Amino acid sequence: MIQNILILTLNDLAIALKNKTIYLILFIPFFVFLSLQLIDQESAGLQQVKIGLVKDQAYPTMIIEKIQASDKLFSILWLNDQAEGKKRLKEKKLDGILLATAEAAPGLKLIVLKKTSHATIATVESLSALQTAVEGKSKNWIADIQSLQDSGVQRQTLPTWILMLVLLVGFIIIPAQVAEEKEKKLLLGLLQTPINEFEWLLAKLLLGMILIHLAVIFLHLLGGFEVTNVLSYWAFISAGSFCFSSFGISLGFLCRNQASARSLGVFFYLPLLLPSALSDFSEKLTNFAPLLPSYQFYQPIKAILLEGSAISDFPLDLLYLIFVGVLTSLLSYQLIKKRWLM
Amino acid sequence: MLIQVDNLAKVYKGGRGLSQTGFSVDKGEFIAIVGHNGAGKSTLLKMLAGWIIPDSGEVFVDGLHLKNRLALVRKIGFVPESPNLFDFFSVQANLKLFARLFKLPLSRIEEILEEFDLLAYRHSKIQDLSKGLKQRVSIGRSLLADPPVLLFDEPSSGLDFEMTKEIYRLLRSSHAAGKTILFTSHRPEEIKSLATRILLLHQGEIIFDGPPKEYFLTKIHESLYA
Structure with a gap:
């Protein structure tokens, strides 16, 4: 019996290695360690x-x-x-x-x-x-x-939750769904109908954007959080949902199956979430985080929600999000055209 | 001539696949594509169906080039070895999705459900069906747009005797209705009872192209599968 259990455990480990799940076990502690190094380390008492x-x-x-x-x-x-x-x-x-x-x-x-x-x-x-x-x-x-940010603690954490929701849909839900359609040959089945690859891609983008909008609306309704600059806020939610849904679709295309897509999603999810969300606590992270598209989403959302800023204060951030979205959509389009790993 | 294939090739890492293949198919032919695993049978069908992009070569179906996928999907129906249906949806929902994408009247779904004896299962989820029933839904779906060419990859693979007979009946009735059919197979009895022509693939090349009688006379099948 023990031998059977060992054989099965080794088999499970081999599967975990094959679908890259095991790499997360190495990656997550390493990434958390790296993030901690980027958080300012001086003791508050001694700091000038x-x-x-x-x-x-x-x-x-x-x-x-x-x-x-x-x-x-x-x-x-x-x-x-x-x-x-x-x-x-x-x-x-x-x-x-x-x-x-x-x-x-x-x-x-x-x-x-x-x-x-x-x-x-x-x-x-x-x-x-x-x-x-x-x-x-x-x-x-x-x-x-x-x-500058004159609001309650609940509201001050809201931008972090919004960022988490957007990245969760973009990097965990969407890649797994795309990979499932590839793995079960459902996408190839759909491509035997008179739809073109661009239409399929747009439909997936819309799905991601709808899911993100619904999640954000639900969060606002539950928490009773009001937004003063509604148009600016939804412009950034839309640009962010477009950017990260598109990013997630391209990740899904790079994977052969759902398990790989989930692992790869986490590989991107944490590095995009933590530096942006933790940038509030660190000057070092504030210098590094702007390189990430998640920060270009998080900062404007935070400023709109907490400081009453508007879209006109962050035109480059908005363009950057749209640019990343378009770039990753083009990548997905090329991969679908080549029937990549299908 | 309905299908013209010239120098079609697809080589995978490790050298397997299909190399520089050419043949033509007339309307109404019933062709069995035979060969060992890895001989290139499925690769050939999948390239014709647009599932795999060829490395080189030309294919014309009813005058349409393979690259003209949007028009070609109305000419070719492909039934893969494992039915690629939406498991969580019902039989009817699966057919409805494809009927909508083909912009067909919903009455076409009723015709398919009746023709394939699926009326009793219309509300059953695909995940609850046997492989034989799933294969019937898959064939029905491929016939929704009434394409003149049907491609079947191992149509009876994994089916029991009764279901295999049922699938043969469906294939024969489709052929009798004027469809041109290409299917891959390992089974001699299947090839004998269905095909009017055999293409034998070996290491990515066609080494026999002729009627079943000639194929079995040459004992090539026995020597290949010995």
Whole structure:
């Protein structure tokens, strides 16, 4: 009996090797390790707080002198205007921007990306520690904190869930379905009718886009999440669903069967999901993630949902998504024409 | 002449496939394509059906070039060895899908269901049917658009005696209705009882082309399958 179990287990392992499932066991830990290396590793307590100061602001002289003198706690970057500062905040190049308040008592207004973040806590703690050291207990230097992404924690995680949904349909569902149609010769059967390859491809693209739209609508209905710039939002959902459905179809075409398609889908799913979703926590990932089409989808969706941005703020991202979609559609078209692995 | 094949070739990695094959087929012929596994029988049929893209060569069916697939699908019906039907759909849904794609009236489905004795199974899912019934649905589907040429890859493979007889009956009735049929086979009794002409493929080349009587007189079949 033990011998039979061993024979069957070895057979299962051979199948897993053949359909590439086993590679995931090596790939997933390796990829998670690689992602962890890209997340900023310094301890929050020891890290210098990166503060932006705007040139035309009338800062209380004493406070600014003390901040500038504490170069172990703070690194200062002088900015031309607030817009430059906000851009650098989004790029994780700054932890906060200090502005002068108009009130009679000397004080500062702190602008951060999110109120509930490690960077904000570290900034406030460092300023507070400096103030205590200089003045003892008195009125806080920070009179007001304003965040760029002013929304609840639930809503702040929404772009990540949307990205996950879109990539799940694009890289797990669609490739497996395409590979199934190839494996069972259903596609060849359909191509014995007067439909052309382009029509089949468009139908598959539509399927992916419909599934993604339905998933997103369902999520919004369940969570009661409202969107202010509806047109911009749906433009990016449509461009993203086109891009990743098309990508998924081409992956399905590269595989002979469903098991291979699922494995290959995961190979693409994780590297596209994690760097984009984790870019919020790391300057390193923020530098690397823009190379990925998922980031060109995630960033605009996040900005539209959390900062009220519009499509006009991200024209290149939209074009990039459409470009990747068209490119992968052309690849699929060539593969179907050649009856690749059918 | 209904089908003209010139220098048709498809070579796979390892050298197997079909090399520079040529022959012609007249309307109403019933041709058995015979040969060992790997001789190129299925490759030949699949190239005629558009499933495999040839490396080289020309094929004309009723004057239409093989590259003119959209027109050719109305000329050729192909029944593969394993029925490629949508398992989760019913018999009727499978036929309806293809009837819609061919833009045929839905009454054509009723004709096929009746002709192939499938009326009782119209709402049965394909996954619940026996292989013989699936093969009947597959043949019925290939006849939906009433193509003049039918290609069968091992039509009785894996079927029991009764189902094999039933498939032979369907093939004969299609031939009697004026269809030109090409089928691949290993079975001598199948070849004898159905074919009017035999093409013997060996290592990707046609080494015999003639009537069954001559084929079995030459003892080539026995020597090939000895």
